[in-house]
Amino acid sequence: MNEVELLNWVRGPGLNIAIGIFLLGTIWRLFEIYSLGRKKDLSAPRHTAGASGWNTIARRSLAPPGMLKRSPISYIGGYVFHVGLAIVVFLFAPHIELIENLFGLSWPALPSQVVDLATVVTLAAMVLVLVDRINKPVKRYLSTVEDYFTWAVTFLPVLTGYMAVKHLLLPYTTMLALHILSVEILLVVLPFTKLFHVFTLFMSRWYNGQANAHKGVPV
Amino acid sequence: MSASLDKGVAVLKEMIDAPIASYFESCVHCGLCAEACLFYTETGDPKYTPIHKLEPLRRIYEQEYTLLGRLAKLVGLSKPVTDDELEAWKELVYNSCTLCARCSLVCPVGNDIVYMVRKFREGMAVSGHAPDGLIGAVTRTIEIGSPMGVKLPAVQAQMKHVQDETGIEIPMDKEGAEYMVMLSSMEIMNFPEYLGAIAKIMKQAGKTWTLCSTAFEATNAGIQIGVSDLAKVIVNRIVEGAERLKVKTVISPECGHAYTALRWDGANLIGRPYTFKVLHILEVLDEFRSQGLLKTEGFETTRMTFHDPCQLGRRGGVVEQPRNLMNMVTKDFVEMDDPGKYNWCCGGGGGVSANEEAEELRLEVFKIKKRQLENVGAKTMVTACANCRIVLEEGLEHYQMDIPVVGLTELIAEHLAPDK
Amino acid sequence: MSRRPTVAEQLARQGVSRRAFLKFCAAAASLMALPPSMAPAIAEALGKLRRPSVIWLSFQECTGCTESLTRSHTPTVESLIFDMISLDYHHTLQAAAGTAAEQAREDAMKEAGYLVLVDGSIPTRDGGIYSTIAGVTNLQMLKDALANAAAVVSIGTCAAYGGIPKADPNPTGAKSVQALMDEGLVPRKPVINVPGCPPIPTVITGVLAHYLTFGEIPELDSLGRPTMFYGDSIHDRCYRRPFYDQGMFAKTFDDEGARKGWCLFELGCKGPTTHNACATTKWNNGTSFPIESGHGCIGCSEPDFWDAGSFYTALSAPADPLTLATSATVAGAAIGVGMSFVNRAKKGAAKSGHETATLKDLEK
């Protein structure tokens, strides 16, 4: 298989398969998880302003008091790489083009220099959180192969994307193909690894927020 | 005796629900929950990371309720949970967790970890992996009526003692009283001042109240050990007593877990809403205060601070009330770092104080309270949980800190304005 | 058979001056990216050459490649090249027809060492009956022609990679020359691919000149293309590249950006993945190339360019990625709902089998 065949495969059948598996996995897993149901809380509720599932969905994006100091890399590195990913994925012109192609939705892109910068910063932040995972005893203790694997499948699309745009190492065609391929791998594994938190985290926050809001505690 | 792994797994299958599934699926292994847990922050041992305390539960969830987990178990990729493993986890699930819920407050993906620890204990207990101290406590509560083995005559002796001292009659089994007052055996045994304080306050407020001869003990060791069936037996005594006496409100004593058991878990255990209200004594006092029924005089001038019992503040939503009350009677009230819902646990909740195996660790993690106290320079510590109070006293003694610990109700009672 | 005249003799006979010939050689040298000092050497090599016999086989094709070749200006390097070879069979260009034409081919094949040029792909389905010449299938004809050939030059994307006849659903089972060799359907000989739909005329002649000059196959890339013409991508040499680098893209064919000559990437330009000499050699006697006239590159010198999604879909955009979406969603929902029933049953069984825990259940 040469690079053009590879590119055509990843843009064509490969992407079809990846999106297929992604959708299949996501829907299956969401059903599997949320159909387990939960019991209604029969105790008399207490009402407090600012306590609700929705509040917690928003509030948990901020570091609770004292936590930033205890684990700065987790928070700063985490914010930077999540925001960076969002910028790179959703504000890069060719990506918007793609979304418009698929769903007809479009919005203004950031200048490519800004996206370039965001990419480099994102990559740096990801390396930083990886180093932190290896260095920090708690993180190292909790980490399994999956943690390193999911890191890699998240890192690679950003790296190959950057290298394709910047014509580094391999010809553009090959890099673009590898970039799309790495995104496909990401899509395929997402529903079956901890990366699934991109969906479940909202419900998790909501459950926690809602259960504690019942007691009048804004968590 | 009939505990077994099968029983444990069966119970866990009942317990696992959508929130638990969602929490396990969401965890990104960031380790931030460790930074919120005093057992990790004070020991630096990563095994005390809250989410790690649930590892066997996670595997059971995956193997029982996810397709991939079932397949992995089928082909031997995922090993079933064993008795030995659960025995090894006993230390993590019971000795090093006070159900304080600080972890549930910080997890960035929103996991309510303490919710899972509480449920995991259900399986641990009936598979025979609960600590002896807690088994003893729950056995005494079921068989004798209180975890410390206090029986009605001991309460009656207390009543008489308080009556003699204060000259106020202590009502027992008075039908139709507005409030039914509960005690914790710690109060009966160690802090007799509490009953006297209640008597004075009720008298001043002009409220009718009563004790109940069949339900005076509010604590619920069934919740702490994690056996809902037993917790239900215990809470039922109170429900029956309250309904028999037709009281409007049952007052939980200064005991965090008693409050949680009665206020939040009780209705779910008996499977129906209560016909009465449940309030913590601090909620009642604050209500009296705002209605002008609570009159105090004079102020404490020493520097005082308030320790929020986890089950009252973070788990119970009673945060404002103690502050209002503190300000009624103190001049130099200072907050420790991380007050209110962020407060650090005394280290003895969730049954840890009843568990001798955990004593050494409990004293070790008390360092956090020690630091907090030193930072704020308080000379007296006020709290509103008899269990916190004992644990704090032991901790302070262990670290040779000469700081008295008092109950807030008692402190208020000391400042009650004399009858006009 | 009489001795073939050398190229020099042939040129002299046709009245081409040595000066004109050297000029051609200099052009050929520059085309092949050789220093101008190589021109005399080329002239000498070519001059001494016997005009080698060339058989041009046109199979499943549109004659575009031949048209391209003939659309060249005078004095044409192309015509010179053709004076240098003995084009013994080309059924479009030759005067002879019918049996006479086929006879010429058979004669040429008698002396081994000739060069075979192929344009068009070869149908293989149903015994290759979808394209025949004089009752002979293309497949058979190629097989015969290759038997004694020195090398084969696949002219155009059809011969090189299958091209449009091979495009999905490929009803005739069309294959490229290389593919047939790889499958053992025709004798294996050295192959030079000169893809393009059609290829640039000077590229065709340049490749031939190289072969004739050096008597060997030029350096090829992984797709069998001479790197001297196909080494760079269109994008590497595109004069609109500065706009690409600055992210200035035309969004429609008649917007401000299009008028200002901004990059055509978002309008589907396949320049970044296409290797060809259009951007440097250009077309129509060096007049321009598609991007210069405002249309993106369609990637015609790459395999399967026809099946690589719309010409107007940006390279970064997928061809048609949601074809499996509906069935995947349904399948996912089926597994999920299935699991939810299984799980509910399991949880229900655990609940109904619940034995109320007593104090006895706390110890083993």
Ligand code: SF4
């Ligand atoms: S509830 Fe408290 S003690 Fe238990 S794991 Fe969480 S933070 Fe630690």
Ligand code: SF4
């Ligand atoms: S804080 Fe939450 S996401 Fe992070 S390790 Fe703990 S449970 Fe997992």
Ligand code: SF4
């Ligand atoms: S017009 Fe095409 S070849 Fe030219 S720079 Fe843009 S994308 Fe590249």
